[in-house]
Amino acid sequence: MNDTNTLEPLYVNTIRFLSVDMVQKANSGHPGLPLGAAPMAYTLWTRWLRHNPHNPQWFGRDRFVLSAGHGSALLYSLLHLTGYDLSLDDIKRFRQWGSKAPGHPERGHTPGVETTTGPLGQGMANAIGMAIAEAHLAARYNRPNHTVIDHHTYALVSDGDLMEGVASEAASLAGHLKLGKLTCLYDDNQVTLAAGANITFTEERARRFEAYGWHTQLLEDGNDLAAIDAALHRAREETTRPSLILVRTHLGYGSPKQDSFKAHGSPLGKEDVRLTKQKLDWPVEPDFFIPAAALSHFREAVERGKKDEAAWNKRLAAYAKAFPELHTELEARRRHEPPQGWDADIPVFPADAKGLASRDAAGKVINAIAPKFPALIGGSADLDPSTKTDLKGLGDFNPPDPAEKTWSYAGRNIHFGVREHAMGAIVNGLAAHGGFVPYDATFLIFSDYMRPPIRLAALMQLHVIHVYTHDSLALGEDGPTHQPVEQLAGLRSVPNLLVIRPADANETAVAWRVALETRDRPVALILSRQELPTLDRKRYAAADGLRRGAYILSDAPNGKPDLILIASGSEVSLILGAAEQLKQEGIAVRCVSMPSWELFENLPEAEREAVLPTAVTARLAVELGVRQGWERYIGDRGDMLGVETFGASAPAEVLLREYGFTVEHVCARAKGLLALAAAAYR
Template sequence: MNYNPEDSKWANRDRFVLSSGHGCMLQYSLLHLAGYKSVSIDDIKQFRQWGSKTPGHPENFETDGIEVTTGPLGMGISNAVGLAAAEAHLAAVYNKPGMPLIDHYCYTIAGDGCMQEGITHESASLAGHLGLGKLIAFYDDNGITIDGHTDLSFTEDVGMRFEAYGWQVLTVLDGNTDVAGLRDAIKQAKACTDKPTLIKVKTIIGYGSPNKADTHDIHGAALGKDEAAATRGQLGWKHGEFEVPQQAYDVFRGHAAKGASKQAEWNKMWAEYQQKEPELAAQFKRACMDRKLPDGWADSLPKLTPEDKGKATRLHSQDCINALANVLPEFMGGSADLAPSNMTLMKCTGNFLKGSYAERNFRFGIREFGMAAMCNAMSLDKTGIIPYCATFTIFSDYMRSAIRMAALSQAGTIFVTTHDSIAVGEDGPTHQPIETIPSLRMIPDLTVMRPADGNETAGAYKYALERSKNESRPTFMAFSRQALPNLPNSSIENTFKGAYAVIECADPEVILIGTGSEVHVCVNAAKEGLAGKKVRVVSMPSWEVFRAQPASYKDALLPKNVPALSVEAAVTMGWGEWADAFVGIDCFGASAPGQTCLDNFGFTSANVASCAMRCIAGERGALSNGSQGKH
């Protein structure tokens, strides 16, 4: 591999992903031997202990040299597909004859558990379709999982499966000792440039352990002092615990030195590139090396007034995506076979496919989980890519683990979802998200945005792109299927507050708090059903952003001595943080036209006004929970 421990973020380094994350001591040991300062011998001794740099699974935010966080099986190999896709795209955009600015491989090790997870099918299938020839996966085929031998539940021919995906499949029969065979397989893998390669490596788990090799007893447990000593004896290893002979350091540091030399050669090429390709070089430096947004990029976002004709926020999202695509060449992504519904297609570029890697529209197919994991890796590639992926809000459940991993591992993925409530209508409760958005708000470090109109949508995109590029953090956005009016006082700036007054009122008797498509219902309730009452209407596009505001602003907007009523077409769980009483839906929806569903489940200005009067009178809790709509 080409790597430089002194610069772990070198753009043209080879990437390595340990998909079998529970075997992370291998990776920590190699990082230490190679000279990464992030892992000392003392860190090795503190494996899985409080405060160490060697946690129980690889964590990119904890240990320098780790590319992506792995642990949930199958996630890592799917991340590797994303890293390989990033390499293919950047190479197609920037490489010029004699100046291969981006030319590296992505290696991954996956085990039997990874091969059983469905996410591996999704991502490996797409990798084969795309012909990602720089992806080399080692399948550690040891035939053991936690339950025991894999033939208890897993007897398929993995090699034939991957060949059907369009991969080259090679086999090394003795992965325990046949180093030459492994080297030859890697050579063959690199020679195949139009397909990813799976190298099936037959191994014995716990090789060398006299009493535990080839058993599930060694899968996730320490050998123990006596068995460790016996294993060292059987392997002929004459050194003690944590004793590393200098020769081992010399060999690994020698490889690291070669990597540093490769980077020095790359730096010379980069200097030449800047002379010969000044425009592309400037773009590469800004977007990929400095990882900064260009000056004035946000000026491209649309700005609207209440007089502008309302439309679905998914259409406003489409306007934002296409405005940004024209000014941000690093902005790329796609949908899980829902582009015409999610409105996520960029019109200024073509499809990222085999033979057209320079294009930016990804056709992920119906592979939500794999899609999200790939996009996480494209962000964690640290070459400045701003990835987005899209599906219906309800189907974010298919990729929930990857959304959580984006938040945990600090990936700047932008999750774009549409059809965000019971207003989906005729497709019925299978497609109507009820608990989805509130449950996503529970994930730490994930910002959830539910815009109410065009300006809030533009604000959500500005926030999401800055958060992705500048902080490498994820944002989840939920947009409406149905048309919504543009609101008074909405703006990009107010969206950045998380919540703000759409209709202001001094000394209010009640405050109505809406999100997304329910904000205009609150506005109508204030104007019609609550005439004569002092009502403040607040739009709250993001709990997380509002929570981060100064206490003085939050207390002024939502004074604790004024009763507040929340209105959201979702379960009422969690609203007690901001409101005293709630209008929501604590049951599943129904199949009917969208407006019919909204009316029958209580999302009307008349019902909101009635509940507001009850709130003023002192009633608390869920005053309307959708139960009136069940039949």
């Protein structure tokens, strides 16, 4: 037996007790998973995972996702030991204010963390997105004798991950897509936070994943490093199915609380830490002890990573000489740079009283952009014909099939199926991988199914574009189950999410420009099913005003309004119609299109004041949604025509009339405001 094998228990226990001491010092955290899962993590990180601790963003690296994010102490131990920029002092400040080792892993906060995890199931679906990313890039760029994209995605998942519905949705799609470079290590400790897993989770997990089309292996001893290594080797050999390795572990291994839910989410306590260290033959003192032999062994990852990256860079240089155009394109994608001239063919829509739905305008815009923007890739939850988000002529992302010549991993239309939650999380994985500006699409009402990935994309500052169509009760006969009322307000409440609801085809074109230019946060485009008049921009302000979030479409004489009408989306044409009638009655009206609160809030105060002057208190907002949030723009003396109940099943024109979205009703509400304002000055 060589020295490495002899010392392997020491190496594994180094991971275990760094994690235990981290949790104990913080008096907060999850010690159970690191104690049980350390052997499989050790084996993966030292024998299989290609990574460079001194360059965590090396594009050719393997990706590792700790989907069981509550076990973050395990990941921080690995990152510190293998040489990432995470010092011992950092991990001693686990879960403290300003620490680089927060309670759950956060992308962009801790070097080496690929994606933010903690909400269970999300990380697994992110990993599937990363595997899709690798498959697509390999299909698009690799050439015979020039393989520049060739890496694997690994995830460590828990019982909780597999119980969450998002994991089921995503795993089903991964099996269909035959993602052979994806391997999930399942920490099968058979204990949840509240009890043994058998109180809720008795299904045969291996058979379930086999039915999804996965390759599965069962390991009875989670401490058997040789067996884990062999299983990882077999997973690498399996190239046409994703792999799930079910590793039977013991939560809180070696502690008095082993195999009890009490080891899951609370520190062991000083006495149990002492007993655990004694049980596993580890020094009780000092805390955070790292044997020199263990540190030297783990730090071999630094030199190994440098060599792996150097070899990849050499291959990339040869590729650049052989295929300069492809190399230039790939490099731009790696740098997240849009190609030159990507927006040259975006259409300008002529004025048209009938117009077209903003979903239709968006479909024309995206198809004008996509041929010149190779990083743009995505799809819908089985709704392409309705969301108008199919990229025409650019192929479907699916396993290559000789019988279906259009099927290829190089295709840019991803068919997610009716899996909104997984769709959002997978798209996050594509963005986190790098090299993509991914989008997803569904009806606005079904954004509710996607709330966790929407929030996580905003938290991670991922450049993801959500396309939400059928944006109001004006979709008509489908009724209240499909008519969004509170969804727009809900999306606006998410920090760092840019929400844009364009008023016509030309605002829609600008909205797509903004969505693709925005790099530090996700964007939600809110689009109509019904036709919207294309405004005459010779008569009204240019659609580029959308970039300001709110802009004056038409104004009162001398720019001194008595009344301000504000709207977004389909209701903008309604307030313009009302303004014409009010002007005939001698009322000085300003109409403001307000497609994006977030863009407007980014303006300097003076510019916001120029659009919505404080002195004009008679303000009426008109929007097919709840009032929530509009108070900041209409003020104490303003009014909001919205929808505070659920919708109904009827033709759109009937619904709009019954809910008061008519020129006559807008005028009546506006004149009521003016009457109140006049009374206040008497």
